[in-house]
Amino acid sequence: xxxxxxxxxxxxxxxxxxxxxxxxxxxxxxxxxxxxxxxxxxxxxxxxxxxxxxxxxxxxxxxxxxxxxxxxxxxxxxxxxxxxxxxxxxxxxxxxxxxxxxxxxxxxxxxxxxxxxxxxxxxxxxxxxxxxxxxxxxxxxxxxxxxxxxxxxxxxxxxxxxxxxxxxxxxxxxxxxxxxxxxxxxxxxxxxxxxxxxxxxxxxxxxxxxxxxxxxxxxxxxxxxxxxxxxxxxxxxxxxxxxxxxxxxxxxxxxxxxxxxxxxxxxxxxxxxxxxxxxxxxxxxxxxxxxxxxxxxxxxxxxxxxxxxxxxxxxxxxxxxxxxxxxxxxxxxxxxxxxxxxxxxxxxxxx
Amino acid sequence: xxxxxxxxxxxxxxxxxxxxxxxxxxxxxxxxxxxxxxxxxxxxxxxxxxxxxxxxxxxxxxxxxxxxxxxxxxxxxxxxxxxxxxxxxxxxxxxxxxxxxxxxxxxxxxxxxxxxxxxxxxxxxxxxxxxxxxxxxxxxxxxxxxxxxxxxxxxxxxxxxxxxxxxxxxxxxxxxxxxxxxxxxxxxxxxxxxxxxxxxxxxxxxxxxxxxxxxxxxxxxxxxxxxxxxxxxxxxxxxxxxxxxxxxxxxxxxxxxxxxxxxxxxxxxxxxxxxxxxxxxxxxxxxxxxxxxxxxxxxxxxxxxxxxxxxxxxxxxxxxxxxxxxxxxxxxxxxxxxxxxxxxxxxxxxx
Numbered sequence: 001x002x003x004x005x006x007x008x009x010x011x012x013x014x015x016x017x018x019x020x021x022x023x024x025x026x027x028x029x030x031x032x033x034x035x036x037x038x039x040x041x042x043x044x045x046x047x048x049x050x051x052x053x054x055x056x057x058x059x060x061x062x063x064x065x066x067x068x069x070x071x072x073x074x075x076x077x078x079x080x081x082x083x084x085x086x087x088x089x090x091x092x093x094x095x096x097x098x099x100x101x102x103x104x105x106x107x108x109x110x111x112x113x114x115x116x117x118x119x120x121x122x123x124x125x126x127x128x129x130x131x132x133x134x135x136x137x138x139x140x141x142x143x144x145x146x147x148x149x150x151x152x153x154x155x156x157x158x159x160x161x162x163x164x165x166x167x168x169x170x171x172x173x174x175x176x177x178x179x180x181x182x183x184x185x186x187x188x189x190x191x192x193x194x195x196x197x198x199x200x201x202x203x204x205x206x207x208x209x210x211x212x213x214x215x216x217x218x219x220x221x222x223x224x225x226x227x228x229x230x231x232x233x234x235x236x237x238x239x240x241x242x243x244x245x246x247x248x249x250x251x252x253x254x255x256x257x258x259x260x261x262x263x264x265x266x267x268x269x270x271x272x273x274x275x276x277x278x279x280x281x282x283x284x285x286x287x288x289x290x291x292x293x294x295x296x297x298x299x300x301x302x303x304x305x306x307x308x309x310x311x312x313x314x315x316x317x318x319x320x321x322x323x324x325x326x327x328x329x330x331x332x333x334x335x336x337x338x339x340x341x342x343x344x345x346x347x348x349x350x351x
Numbered sequence: 352x353x354x355x356x357x358x359x360x361x362x363x364x365x366x367x368x369x370x371x372x373x374x375x376x377x378x379x380x381x382x383x384x385x386x387x388x389x390x391x392x393x394x395x396x397x398x399x400x401x402x403x404x405x406x407x408x409x410x411x412x413x414x415x416x417x418x419x420x421x422x423x424x425x426x427x428x429x430x431x432x433x434x435x436x437x438x439x440x441x442x443x444x445x446x447x448x449x450x451x452x453x454x455x456x457x458x459x460x461x462x463x464x465x466x467x468x469x470x471x472x473x474x475x476x477x478x479x480x481x482x483x484x485x486x487x488x489x490x491x492x493x494x495x496x497x498x499x500x501x502x503x504x505x506x507x508x509x510x511x512x513x514x515x516x517x518x519x520x521x522x523x524x525x526x527x528x529x530x531x532x533x534x535x536x537x538x539x540x541x542x543x544x545x546x547x548x549x550x551x552x553x554x555x556x557x558x559x560x561x562x563x564x565x566x567x568x569x570x571x572x573x574x575x576x577x578x579x580x581x582x583x584x585x586x587x588x589x590x591x592x593x594x595x596x597x598x599x600x601x602x603x604x605x606x607x608x609x610x611x612x613x614x615x616x617x618x619x620x621x622x623x624x625x626x627x628x629x630x631x632x633x634x635x636x637x638x639x640x641x642x643x644x645x646x647x648x649x650x651x652x653x654x655x656x657x658x659x660x661x662x663x664x665x666x667x668x669x670x671x672x673x674x675x676x677x678x679x680x681x682x683x684x685x686x687x688x689x690x691x692x693x694x695x696x697x698x699x700x701x702x
Contacts, residue, residue, distance in 0.1 A: 021658070292687050304654060304669065305701055307372070307688040309677040311665070316676060318655065323669055325676065326660040336643050337658040350656055 005054035006126060006193070007101050009093040010044055012060035012068060012108045013083055017338040017351065018268055021322035022302065025351055030109035031067050034266055035275060041071055041108045047115060048104065052122070057096065059089045065227070074226065081217070081232035087246035088238035091203055091214035092230055099197025102129050106191045111275060113262025121259035124160040125193035133255040134202060135161065135193040136248060138186025140260035144176035147267055149188040149244065151256050161257035167249050186258050189265070192243065199247070207246040213238035269315045269331035273298040296328060322350045356405035357477060357544070358452050360444040361395055363411035363419060363459045364434055368689040368702065369619055372673035373653065376702055381460035382418050385617055386626060392422055392459045398466060399455065403473070408447065410440045416578070425577065432568070432583035438597035439589035442554055442565035443581055450548025453480050457542045462626060464613025472610035475511040476544035484606040485553060486512065486544040487599060489537025491611035495527035498618055500539040500595065502607050512608035518600050537609050540616070543594065550598070558597040564589035620666045620682035624649040647679060673701045
């Protein structure tokens with residue numbers, strides 16, 4: 001049997017503040033050139049441009065129309081009238097595709113270092129999807145991380161993957177360590193593969209309100225070239241629920257395909273420092289940076305020149321209107337600055 | 352005898368890189384609001400505005416015409432065609448004044464915390480100057496500093512001061528400590544008091560080339576309102592020599608008036624940190640700065656907002672085009688960044 005080309009469905013609607021001050025409300029992580037010269041979104045699109053794939057379908061926020069146009073102007077794009085989490089967003093994509101189309105759903109802000117491993121996993125997942133499985137990719141854990149949900153594998157499905165035994169909420173560190181010790185647990189990285197029809201069927205069974213709202217919005221929407229604009233009033237009726245809650249945790253025939261592919265969601269400046277190439281002194285430098293007698297630092301600027309002298313283990317990120325300085329290993333504390341800015345009278349303009 | 356009012360002669364021509372990136376070629380330290388809301392120059396002018404003083408006379412570089420106009424537009428100003436060190440600059444001022452006028456010559460970028468002590472010393476120095484002495488102020492040393500010249504006092508001159516026994520070049524630390532242990536040594540802060548005629552006489556005796564060049568430039572200069580512009584070709588003939596070398600170290604009747612007045616020339620970011628008011632955590636913050644769990648830091652910005660989290664003992668100085676970061680106590684290392692910028696292809700634009 002020849003499998004139809006896979007449609008990469010790339011979710012670009014995410015936002016976050018963990019990489020402040022570089023990431024902003026108006027320019028989220030996926031629109032930044034974090035690991036190379038091109039943005040995370042462009043790298044994501046490039047990754048799924050092989051023969052196996054059809055043209056990508058982007059699903060993003062209406063406020064992102066301009067930046068999506070500039071980065072991927074020719075791609076088919078669905079603009080969510082408002083953010084309603086992943087289940088409704090993926091429903092819009094599924095409605096735009098023939099039912100038999102395999103959809104590879106993935107975030108637009110992740111690093112995958114080992115593309116060959118990724119492609120192998122996609123092949124296995126596609127085979128399962130062709131047999132009606134809803135497939136999630138199980139990222140091989142590299143540590144007892146508490147920032148991800150975990151997936152417990154069940155019975156083996158040939159050599160392609162495993163039935164999902166259960167999804168586990170973000171655990172505490174002790175529990176996470178137990179998962180690693182036990183084996184058979186994977187990180188939930190938010191990458192899925194299934195046919196459009198299978199997803200819509202499962203949605204109809206387990207979250208019919210979402211399906212109805214998405215269908216109503218899709219049908220009442222308008223199309224402008226490659227850009228679909230679903231109807232705002234209809235889409236607003238969709239409950240804002242993730243695909244995990246709405247479908248994956250409830251449906252039958254849910255599989256996990258384990259994969260070790262050098263994955264990262266770059267959840268912090270420390271994570272980026274680990275990913276980046278470094279000089280002999282352990283520094284990851286980017287932009288107009290002068291580092292003298294400086295070691296094990298992440299220093300990057302897209303604004304003023306940064307001159308660091310005699311410092312160690314610092315993270316310094318500069319833009320035209322904000323500079324962040326904190327110790328390496330404590331980059332999660334960026335949220336303290338973000339909270340302070342939110343609470344201040346005019347700090348919001350820096351977010 | 353009534354003493355004539357003292358003319359403050361304020362030297363604004365200095366430049367330096369020790370407070371980079373805030374101080375620039377085009378905006379030297381004296382034009383920065385380092386310790387308060389007004390610039391060092393404005394604070395210097397304010398300090399000599401009492402009854403004892405006549406209107407100030409500024410001596411600065413021709414390139415500073417605009418900023419001098421904006422900060423002290425009504426003051427009489429002499430614009431040096433080029434920088435030729437202090438002896439020629441002070442000669443221009445002396446030529447502009449009646450010979451009997453006492454001149455209080457001082458840099459424009461110094462802190463004097465104890466103005467009462469300063470005024471007492473000025474009174475003593477004025478009494479000596481009225482008797483034909485060339486007076487230098489001897490700053491009470493607060494440590495074995497190697498960055499200043501020292502003045503060794505000789506015989507007492509009543510209760511006003513001492514004859515200068517000798518001037519000492521910047522010593523090494525051991526020598527400086529010996530001076531402190533011995534007593535009778537003072538820092539040479541570059542503050543002088545003498546009559547205009549006495550200075551010109553001494554210059555004629557010990558550096559006649561300077562006097563001739565200054566007089567030629569002054570006589571051939573032009574005047575534009577309160578601004579004197581000496582002739583450039585004439586002034587270029589003056590050897591670039593300091594008042595110390597040209598006059599004070601050679602002349603007869605040279606006195607030192609010791610004074611402990613909370614003096615600082617703010618020779619480094621560390622020196623400024625010591626001078627500034629600090630919060631309970633020992634931070635001296637200025638500008639748009641957010642400091643969270645941060646201690647014993649100097650952080651100031653006149654450009655991007657700076658957010659520091661969980662750091663200690665750092666100096667951070669931000670402008671629109673450059674950010675400096677180095678450990679507290681090592682701020683003299685700013686020169687390493689300055690040298691690197693000088694050597695780089697386009698780094699000079701940051702200087």
